[in-house]
Amino acid sequence: METAATIYPVDEIWDWLRDVPDPEIPVLSIVDLGIIRDVKWAGETLIVTVTPTYSGCPATTFISQMIDAAIRARGIHDLEIKTQISPPWTTAWISEQGREKLKAFGVAPPVEGAACIGAMKAQGPVACPHCGSTNTEEVSRFGSTPCKASWRCKDCLEPFDYFKSI
Amino acid sequence: MPNADSRELALRMGDNCLILAQRLGAWCGHAPALEEDIALANTALDLIGQTRLWLGLAGEMEGGKSADDLAFQRDARAFRNCLLVEQPNGDYAHTLVRQFLFDAWHAPMLTGLMKSADPRVAEIAAKSIKEVDYHLERSTDLVIRLGDGSEESHARMQSALDDFYPFAGELLTPDAVDEALAEAGLALDLQSVRSAWRSHVAATLQEATLTAPVDAPVRKGGKQGLHSEALGYVLAELQWMQRAYPGAEW
Ligand SMILES: [Zn+2]
Numbered sequence: 001m002e003t004a005a006t007i008y009p010v011d012e013i014w015d016w017l018r019d020v021p022d023p024e025i026p027v028l029s030i031v032d033l034g035i036i037r038d039v040k041w042a043g044e045t046l047i048v049t050v051t052p053t054y055s056g057c058p059a060t061t062f063i064s065q066m067i068d069a070a071i072r073a074r075g076i077h078d079l080e081i082k083t084q085i086s087p088p089w090t091t092a093w094i095s096e097q098g099r100e101k102l103k104a105f106g107v108a109p110p111v112e113g114a115a116c117i118g119a120m121k122a123q124g125p126v127a128c129p130h131c132g133s134t135n136t137e138e139v140s141r142f143g144s145t146p147c148k149a150s151w152r153c154k155d156c157l158e159p160f161d162y163f164k165s166i
Numbered sequence: 167m168p169n170a171d172s173r174e175l176a177l178r179m180g181d182n183c184l185i186l187a188q189r190l191g192a193w194c195g196h197a198p199a200l201e202e203d204i205a206l207a208n209t210a211l212d213l214i215g216q217t218r219l220w221l222g223l224a225g226e227m228e229g230g231k232s233a234d235d236l237a238f239q240r241d242a243r244a245f246r247n248c249l250l251v252e253q254p255n256g257d258y259a260h261t262l263v264r265q266f267l268f269d270a271w272h273a274p275m276l277t278g279l280m281k282s283a284d285p286r287v288a289e290i291a292a293k294s295i296k297e298v299d300y301h302l303e304r305s306t307d308l309v310i311r312l313g314d315g316s317e318e319s320h321a322r323m324q325s326a327l328d329d330f331y332p333f334a335g336e337l338l339t340p341d342a343v344d345e346a347l348a349e350a351g352l353a354l355d356l357q358s359v360r361s362a363w364r365s366h367v368a369a370t371l372q373e374a375t376l377t378a379p380v381d382a383p384v385r386k387g388g389k390q391g392l393h394s395e396a397l398g399y400v401l402a403e404l405q406w407m408q409r410a411y412p413g414a415e416w
Contacts, residue, residue: 088292
């Protein structure tokens with residue numbers, strides 16, 4: 001005899017996803033990161049729509065597997081994880097809470113407001129996550145992962161990662 | 167056959183990304199500075215991600231082939247990348263100048279493709295441009311720093327420019343396919359890419375105290391599948407595993 005799957009409210013499913021960490025910056029949840037675009041039921045099928053951060057981000061597949069595991073653990077097996085690239089992910093979707101968590105983790109959160117296209121240099125100032133000083137400079141446009149750049153603080157002299165604004 | 171046209175566009179875009187990424191990947195662990203090593207690996211990764219999107223689209227239009235099928239199972243003659251991206255890495259100046267000439271085309275190309283009549287093309291372009299803006303910013307900065315740097319860095323950059331500048335023409339000169347794509351509203355007129363490329367490159371070279379070769383003959387053929395010897399070596403390395411063990415997974 002088959003039992004009908006429980007149709008959990010989507011708010012509750014969002015809460016489960018808030019417990020799924022970003023594999024590269026584990027203090028952030030995938031919801032903080034803003035990559036979960038939609039959670040909805042289509043009949044008895046749960047559809048979770050995810051957008052990749054960078055098109056080549058190696059964590060993308062792993063994140064889908066973690067979402068899959070988190071949801072199946074609650075007994076939902078009729079699950080579809082959809083990838084959506086439009087509209088493209090932007091760091092503006094990182095939550096306020098996510099920005100605070102990044103700072104506490106030692107990563108400067110993205111400075112928003114600069115237009116994404118052709119205006120990378122106009123953005124700023126980037127505050128040092130260690131001492132708060134804005135007397136900082138870029139060391140390299142690329143960092144330990146595709147989403148970060150390498151910076152250093154000219155006051156406390158510590159290097160730090162800056163989460164690039166895209 | 168509007169479908170066949172978007173497919174050809176996706177192949178050209180995707181093959182450029184794939185072959186350049188494969189070239190850049192060879193620097194991993196060998197670049198002259200740690201920051202550059204990381205930058206090249208990340209640029210390659212962005213381009214691989216874009217390859218998956220473009221070749222995914224081309225494959226879908228070829229009756230459900232995957233991006234991997236297209237990357238690993240085609241012969242050189244079926245690749246549509248321009249000759250520039252398959253040229254050997256050379257010294258760091260060559261790698262950098264190749265990247266700069268390509269990025270200066272890639273950014274305005276993608277910006278134009280965001281308005282493509284095919285929404286699948288427009289979506290991929292909108293996703294890619296955010297990454298490519300970073301590539302262009304970095305390669306522009308470095309061309310200026312090394313061009314207007316020491317005597318040796320200047321000489322190496324000038325030599326790389328002399329070698330690779332003739333290959334840029336292929337990206338900027340429309341062939342019959344480019345014209346058909348523009349006509350159908352799927353792609354932009356390459357004339358507008360050409361003027362954006364020219365003004366960015368000219369301004370950068372001036373600041374870098376480098377001189378573009380005058381009357382350089384245009385080296386072309388890649389877009390039609392007529393490649394230089396170099397592509398064979400790139401593909402041998404890229405494809406040997408899937409050729410030796412078709413369908414292998416791990
Ligand atoms: Zn500091």
